[in-house]
Amino acid sequence: MTKLSVNINKLATLRNSRGGNAPDLLKSAKDIESFGGQGITIHPRPDERHIRYQDAYDLKDIVSTEFNIEGNPIPKFMEMVLAIKPTQVTLVPDAEDAITSNAGWDTIKNKDFLIDVVDTFKANGIRTSIFVDPIEEMVEGAKEVGTDRIELYTESYAKSFSEGNKKSIVPFANAAKVANDLGIGINAGHDLSLDNISFFKEHIPNLLEVSIGHALICESLYLGLENVINMYLHRLQ
Ligand SMILES: CC(=O)[C@@H](O)[C@H](O)COP(=O)(O)O
Ligand SMILES: NCC(=O)COP(=O)(O)O
Numbered sequence: 001m002t003k004l005s006v007n008i009n010k011l012a013t014l015r016n017s018r019g020g021n022a023p024d025l026l027k028s029a030k031d032i033e034s035f036g037g038q039g040i041t042i043h044p045r046p047d048e049r050h051i052r053y054q055d056a057y058d059l060k061d062i063v064s065t066e067f068n069i070e071g072n073p074i075p076k077f078m079e080m081v082l083a084i085k086p087t088q089v090t091l092v093p094d095a096e097d098a099i100t101s102n103a104g105w106d107t108i109k110n111k112d113f114l115i116d117v118v119d120t121f122k123a124n125g126i127r128t129s130i131f132v133d134p135i136e137e138m139v140e141g142a143k144e145v146g147t148d149r150i151e152l153y154t155e156s157y158a159k160s161f162s163e164g165n166k167k168s169i170v171p172f173a174n175a176a177k178v179a180n181d182l183g184i185g186i187n188a189g190h191d192l193s194l195d196n197i198s199f200f201k202e203h204i205p206n207l208l209e210v211s212i213g214h215a216l217i218c219e220s221l222y223l224g225l226e227n228v229i230n231m232y233l234h235r236l237q
Pocket of ligand 2: 007041043070151188189190191192211212213214215216
């Protein structure tokens, strides 16, 4: 079974657009869990345009499933994650002005830096995951760094799949084989959706977790949040 971690960044974006507290992020997180979500993911960015650092602290006592915090391990981010001690931290190399995540780590060039960061989080009992493109050398580099898991950056798969090209799964299946051979856990995320999730899961053995936000919230506008979560759970069995 693959766990579904619901990324609630988009709910924070909606809330922030009016400056009040609707939708109530803490209530939404609890509701998502009661609808069957097996984790809550947030990705605070330095400009706090959606999830704010304070949201992360407030969610600490609310999330009772797996809490996954994603971001670039700048000092402010590291301090926050170490104070909250979520289930998992996912390291993403985003530039400050990135609209959304747009690349995985070069785990070879950044080896020493990542070893320090991963060691720090693991010493504090926090599971680590490193966001990588589906490149076999980057998965091998992640192993060298000592991370518990990788998160496969799935935008290229999602884009090609929507254009009818299913061959884009190949690099992901190859990267997953390397990860499985090396004993690293596999997560995945970015632009996964009700349309493309089943094919992805079918081809990635031992897919432990997917984090999904943008498409899931878009789909919920038409189908309802509880219904959509259950549609994902059905596809991830
Ligand atoms: C790592 C990843 O792919 C997601 O966390 C994605 O970056 C969500 O961030 P935004 O909601 O800011 O697009
Ligand atoms: N790690 C990926 C994530 O949390 C959600 O990405 P998206 O579904 O919003 O593209």
